[in-house]
Amino acid sequence: MRLDKYLSDMGCGTRSEIKKNIRAGRVSVGVKTIRDAGFSVQSGDVIRYLGEIVRYENFSYYMMNKPQGVISASEDRKMKTVIDLIDEEHRRKDLFPVGRLDRDTEGLLLITNDGQLAHRLLSPKKHVDKQYFAEVRGRVTEEDTQRFAEGVTIDGEYTCLPAELEILESGEISCVSVIIREGKFHQIKKMFEALGKEVLFLKRLRMGSLVLDPALSPGEYRRLTEEEIKAL
Numbered sequence: 001m002r003l004d005k006y007l008s009d010m011g012c013g014t015r016s017e018i019k020k021n022i023r024a025g026r027v028s029v030g031v032k033t034i035r036d037a038g039f040s041v042q043s044g045d046v047i048r049y050l051g052e053i054v055r056y057e058n059f060s061y062y063m064m065n066k067p068q069g070v071i072s073a074s075e076d077r078k079m080k081t082v083i084d085l086i087d088e089e090h091r092r093k094d095l096f097p098v099g100r101l102d103r104d105t106e107g108l109l110l111i112t113n114d115g116q117l118a119h120r121l122l123s124p125k126k127h128v129d130k131q132y133f134a135e136v137r138g139r140v141t142e143e144d145t146q147r148f149a150e151g152v153t154i155d156g157e158y159t160c161l162p163a164e165l166e167i168l169e170s171g172e173i174s175c176v177s178v179i180i181r182e183g184k185f186h187q188i189k190k191m192f193e194a195l196g197k198e199v200l201f202l203k204r205l206r207m208g209s210l211v212l213d214p215a216l217s218p219g220e221y222r223r224l225t226e227e228e229i230k231a232l
């Protein structure tokens, strides 16, 4: 692989910044300073960029607490995306969010460049469960819990898989936990709509084994730990 591509894949900066630093003698391979951006890097080479060793990682995995107001996409002409929230030093070009949360939904979003893992997590056949916290206008009742367990029909035609609805607080505005095993467009909002209720706030807390780190404020992210990656 070319030296500049290696450094760019590892999120060291833009291709032009990297080339500038290579030309300026700020990059070494082994003990030699390399000034040619096209230099061919071999596996086992120790590469230093601005004095720091840069190891090659095939895959990167981040958990983000997605804030409201940004979209779950890799790029967009007009709107801010979750990838725009990744610092330049981590922002490799092939990162994408695994699945979508609505623009006004907060919470757990996995961001990676591992297409196979994403495919497994999103495959409708795998039924990976996703847990959400929601605030809902209207009094949520045990009857609603029953309807969720039986499978709510949305858009007047699709019957959702059984879902778990737990009432945390019932009142004019109710707080609930919902677990679904599929990911239809606006699914939770539509499920409540089918019951005559409106979702006012929605936050994803868990996806399969991956639990949102409570230390992350909206807009923050961190690398997954080795254990979290293994569990996924």
Ligand code: URA
Residues within 6 Å of the ligand: 100, 101, 102, 103, 105, 185, 186, 187, 188, 189, 190, 202
């Ligand atoms: N269900 C929704 O309605 N919106 C989301 O963002 C996720 C699940």
